[in-house]
Amino acid sequence: MPAAAFLSAPPSRLSLCPQTAPRRALAGAIDRLARAVLLCGRIEEAPRMRLTSFSDYALRLLIYAARHPDRLITIEEAALAYDISRSHLTKVANVLTRAGFLNSVRGRSGGLELGRNPAALSLGEVLRVTEPDMAAAECFGPEEIRAPNRPGALDAAIRDALAAFLQVMDHRTLADLLAEEQE
Template identity: 35%
Template sequence: MRLTNYSDYALRSLIYLAVKPEPETLANISDIASSYNISKSHLTKIIHQLGQLGYIESVRGKNGGIRLAYAPKDINLGVLIKQIEPDFDLVECFATPVSSDDRKPRSTGLPITLINEDVNKTVGCVITPVCQLKGVFFEALTAFITVLEKYTLADIIKNEDELSQFLFSQKM
């Protein structure tokens, strides 16, 4: 399983906001992008989504910026990843469940379900209807998400002083 750069940058942004020297003060996207040497334009999309999901607060205007909307202990990594990863389709026989009425992903507690292929239907893999491997992948992916759900942002910033040195020392 490999997470997208999008998820990686989202987590890094939250780490940055959680360990900045004065948590109440606003940060800006340029500073985060510069600290991690990542694309500001890509990061802007990520910050926007984190704001829409309620993880960060945005303040507009000349002195505007962003900050965490919740305490780090209240930001669950598994929940976050399930919200921002575009899909968990490890193999073609995985699919994100979709509600037929509004075409939005359903909340099932798990990030994916398995497609029950019609035996007579043409699929990319000829053994999909009888394959046992998809069950193994499903179990592995479920375990991956379950582990992430055991941790919060607070758990991964316990070395806050060290993180701050790497992120902010060149600016001081």
């Protein structure tokens, strides 16, 4: 199937094993992964928003905790599951715990658990904590580093784009991500 047809085909047509529910779920995951890989290779046609690895790891850690609501998770197991540095994930967990997104239980049988209901945890809120000085481009940050000869209209356009991005993320929750994952 050509790449363009693959990207535009409905998931039902791409399903590998439609006979059973677990196989459909696996096929859906493969479909989404294949589409993501194809889109990443088409940079000129698929603009990307870049977040720091810190935010990426924070969202992954929250997803991991949400997947295991019946028990405490450890940084070690999440680091292994996502192939992330344990020390970096520890820093992420500390920020998420201070923000109240995760609860930390100390001790030998301790670990982490979600601090809030996944349906009440917006992705925009998480990004505002993990990207406190978020700017759409390096040179479009705080006024003190603003280039003096850059047009103000350009700053306004980029501020509007960033606000629109955060507004979309405010309407998506951790529960939404979990539900999409299971489709």
